Amino acid sequence: MDAKLLRLFVTLADTLHFAKAAEVCHMTPSAVSRAIQRLEQELGQCLFTRDNRSVQLTHAGEVFKRYALESLAQWDALQQNLRLDAKNLTGELRLYCSVTASYSILSAILPAFRQQYPGIEIKLHTGDQAQAISRILAGEEDIAIAAHPGGLSKKLNFQTVAHSPLHFIAPSMPCQVSRQIEQQS
Numbered sequence: 001m002d003a004k005l006l007r008l009f010v011t012l013a014d015t016l017h018f019a020k021a022a023e024v025c026h027m028t029p030s031a032v033s034r035a036i037q038r039l040e041q042e043l044g045q046c047l048f049t050r051d052n053r054s055v056q057l058t059h060a061g062e063v064f065k066r067y068a069l070e071s072l073a074q075w076d077a078l079q080q081n082l083r084l085d086a087k088n089l090t091g092e093l094r095l096y097c098s099v100t101a102s103y104s105i106l107s108a109i110l111p112a113f114r115q116q117y118p119g120i121e122i123k124l125h126t127g128d129q130a131q132a133i134s135r136i137l138a139g140e141e142d143i144a145i146a147a148h149p150g151g152l153s154k155k156l157n158f159q160t161v162a163h164s165p166l167h168f169i170a171p172s173m174p175c176q177v178s179r180q181i182e183q184q185s
Contacts, residue, residue: 001071003071003072003075005035005039006068006071006072007025007072008021008025008027008032008035008036009036009039009047009064009065009068010065010068010069010072011024011025012032012036012048012055013047013057013061013065013068016054016055016056016057017055018032018033018055036048043060043064045058045060045064046058046060046061047060047061047064048061089117089119089120090119090120091119091120091121092120092121092122092123093120093121093122093123093142093143094123094125094140094141094142094143095122095123095124095125095141095142095143095144095145096124096125096126096127096131096132096135096136096140096141096143096144096145096146097124097126097129097132097144097145097146098126098127098128098129098145098146099126101129101145101146102124102126104162105145105161105162106124106145109161110122125140125141129144129145129146129147130146132144132145132146133146133149133156136156137155137156145161148160
């Protein structure tokens with residue numbers, strides 16, 4: 001039995017209201033109704049009595065609710081145990097940054113990351129840091145290292161990794177010009 005369907009059933013059984021269950025489960029009321037109808041057909045039992053004003057659990061619905069709650073509790077416990085048993089994460093991480101960031105930031109971070117997560121394969125892509133956000137939003141990259149833009153999309157999170165001091169760099173100047181710059185600083 002599908003855990004998502006069991007959660008939907010339990011939500012409807014608790015709220016006894018299709019619109020409220022739909023809101024909680026991020027579905028439309030008609031989608032909730034169709035899913036419950038399919039479940040009732042699969043079980044060969046009516047789980048709810050419905051009229052224009054109310055929804056009530058049938059006896060079969062009460063029995064199925066106990067089954068659903070027990071099944072979901074076992075499913076959640078199994079998932080938790082599997083997560084605890086998994087010693088190493090595996091997979092691929094697509095990382096985007098400038099060449100400069102790859103040398104200045106990643107060189108300090110990657111050795112510890114690789115030691116802690118040896119099963120993660122890092123796919124490093126370098127380029128103009130101005131493209132970082134668009135590449136993340138387009139799904140081309142999982143994470144990027146870039147300067148903080150003025151504002152961020154609500155679809156993104158931002159975490160400061162390091163502060164990079166900026167300096168004026170210029171050819172050597174006569175003493176008089178150097179003193180003027182220092183006095184203005």
